[in-house]
Amino acid sequence: MIEIRAHGRGGQGAVTAMEILAKAAGLDGKYTQAFPNFGVERRGAPVRAFCRISDEPITIRSQVYEPDYVIVLDPSLSNLPEISSGLKQDSVILINSNNSHNFKEKTYHFDATTLALDVLGKDIVNTAMLGVFAGVTGLVPLEPILSVLDERFNGKVAELNKQLVERAYNETRGE
Amino acid sequence: MRGGMPAESRKERKGEIMKKKEAKKIMSGAHAVAEAVRLCRPDVIPMYPITPQTKISETIAEMSADGSLDAEIIRVESEQSAISACVGASAMGVRTYTATASQGIALMHEILFIASGLRLPIVMGVANRSLSAPINIWNDQQDSVSQRDAGWIQLYVENAQEAFDTHVQTFKIAEETRLPTMVCLDGYLISHTYEPVNILDASSVSRFLPRYKPKVSLNPSNPIAMGTLATPEHFMEFKKQQQEAMENATGVIKRVNREYASVSERSYGNGLxxxxxxxxxxxxxxxxxxxxxxxxxxxxxxxxxxxxxxxxxxxxxxxxxxxxxxxxxxxxxxxxxxxxxxxxxxxxxxxxxxxxxxxxxxxxxxxxxxxxxxxxxxxxxxxxxxxxxxxxxxxx
The missing domain is CATH 3.40.50.920 (Rossmann fold)
Incomplete structure (x- = not known):
């Protein structure tokens, strides 16, 4: 079982990102589970969301404490101690940032903000970071993510997010 | 059947199972509940939103707005009104649903006893949440457990799939036993968690759960009274009958669990x-x-x-x-x-x-x-x- 923890700020779409990832992995034939850290929803406050992906049915209901992957949507969160809380030796941090950080864990940084501003015209990076996750880890193929975006969003929003995910995926693939 | 199945039908069966597996969709528990409610075709749904039940009432409202759910949604001003409207609708002899949580079910307390005393088969989803104070919006089961003496059947589920399945079973259980029934699902842990759910097709649900035919209902052309005064001479008789209905409900729940398995290939222990x-x-x-x-x-x-x-x-x-x-x-x-x-x-x-x-x-x-x-x-x-x-x- 793969466990993922996403960190963002209220309104940045960490919860939606984990929902889309779970749905995409589900389309890919996996058992999945996604849930938020059920905080009081406030715009701008740090939020966490979780996703589990497995070949077997998932019954466990506790939060994720030792994630295999951490996805950070907002570079300003990089100083929070909870980003690296519970990380294992081979855990990987995927962070939206234009510079490298001094995490002791294996870290992959990608400037999703610049890409999102280019494609969407807005600093919304949750879907872009799913493209990064798919590209770097290969755990979920690109196609089901695109299908879920089509289902989840309408018209232009779906189209632009698909472009964004595809570009993030292609730029990070196999890294 | 073991070992005796010809190769061809084994293949067919495998195909069927594959089809069923493919039918699984990733959705939240709240969404799975709304899907079950739609398939069970209630006539009246009075609703008042409360965290973490809100996702259930929102999804039901969306289904009503897009025309895929043909029920009369009554927007009320409190949970006490929601359950009161359920009592009125159910007494008129129609299938009735509502959902609530926490302070909402606490506010319903008085009417819960009236619903069960009048033997009205109302079905209610409860997205379990703590009771104030201190104020807290998160999950525990204090809200519904505190209502265990109200004369309602209470069924607790483990995941979104069971929340769906139990809702479908529960309309049948409530209507057969003439006991109102709560389906309790943990707030957030089930209501807001996305996981695989297999949604039964509409024709299977219709076959399993036919239209509701009440034994007794209010009708202007054939007037009766419900909930009249019961003197000390008769009050205990009513309570004894409710107790007997609860005892008989154990058999009904077990049987409905088996019947449901025959349409869905899913069952949960012996139902109890x-x-x-x-x-x-x-x-x-x-x-x-x-x-x-x-x-x-x-x-x-x-x-x-x-x-x-x-x-x-x-x-x-x-x-x-x-x-x-x-x-x-x-x-x-x-x-x-x-x-x-x-x-x-x-x-x-x-x-x-x-x-x-x-x-x-x-x-x-x-x-x-x-x-x-x-x-x-x-x-x-x-x-x-x-x-x-x-x-x-x-x-x-």
Missing amino acids: IETTNLDGKEHAIITMGSVAGTARSMLEKEGIGMIRVKAMRPFPKEDIIKACQNIRSVGVLEKDVSLGSEGSLYTEVRSALYNTGSKPKVLGFIAGLGGKDITLDDMKNIMKKIKSEKENVSWV
Whole structure:
């Protein structure tokens, strides 16, 4: 079982990102589970969301404490101690940032903000970071993510997010 | 059938199973509940939103707005009004649904007894959440457990799939027994968690659950009175009948669980309790709701069994006695507490086992109040204590 923890700020779409990832992995034939850290929803406050992906049915209901992957949507969160809380030796941090950080864990940084501003015209990076996750880890193929975006969003929003995910995926693939 | 099935039909069967597996969609528990409600075709749905039930009422409202759910949605000004409108609609003889949580069910308290006393088969989803104060929006089961004396059947589910399945079963159970029924799903842990759910097709649900035909209902052309004064001479007769209806409900719940399995290939224990990994074990954990999933993941490793109580009302006393026959110690893990006493499920399990010959040791664990996460480490410690056989009640 793969466990993922996403960190963002209220309104940045960490919860939606984990929902889309779970749905995409589900389309890919996996058992999945996604849930938020059920905080009081406030715009701008740090939020966490979780996703589990497995070949077997998932019954466990506790939060994720030792994630295999951490996805950070907002570079300003990089100083929070909870980003690296519970990380294992081979855990990987995927962070939206234009510079490298001094995490002791294996870290992959990608400037999703610049890409999102280019494609969407807005600093919304949750879907872009799913493209990064798919590209770097290969755990979920690109196609089901695109299908879920089509289902989840309408018209232009779906189209632009698909472009964004595809570009993030292609730029990070196999890294 | 084992071994005797011709190759071709085996292939066909495998194809069928594949089709069923493919039908699974990733959705939240709240969405799965709304899907079940739509398929069960209630006529009237009075609703008042409250966290974490809101996703259920929102999804039902969306379905009504896009025309895929043909029910009269009544927007009311409080939960007390929501359940009162359910009583009125159900008394008129139509299928009636609502959903609530926490302070909402507390506000319904007075009318819950009226619904059951009038024998109205209202179905209500409860997205379990703590009761104030201090104010807290997270999950425990204090809200519905506190209503256990209200004369409603209460069924607790473990995941989104079971929330869907149990809603479909429950309209049948309520209408056959003429007892209002709650389906209790853990707020957030089920309501807001996305996971795979297999949604039954509409024709299977229609076959399983035909249109509701009330035995008695209000009708201007054939007037009757409901809820009239009962003098001391008659009041206890009414209560005795409700008690008998609850006792008979155990058989109905078991049968409906079997009937549902024949249309969906899914069933949950005997409908009242579900035992797992219990054969040959000396120790068992007893619990309700989604935390059973966390326990489930550790049973084999820890070498203990599990009895998941699905029906809190009617309380499956005989089934629990039977399941505990060869057990030395059981631990009751629950997300509620009767302050000044102990956990409610603990009290009931202990009471059920009091007159049995084997009389296992019973430990109590109060956990997860107000959303406190029950971790794998917590579960490991709980199981360790159960195996120690030292009777006491502890707060996790």
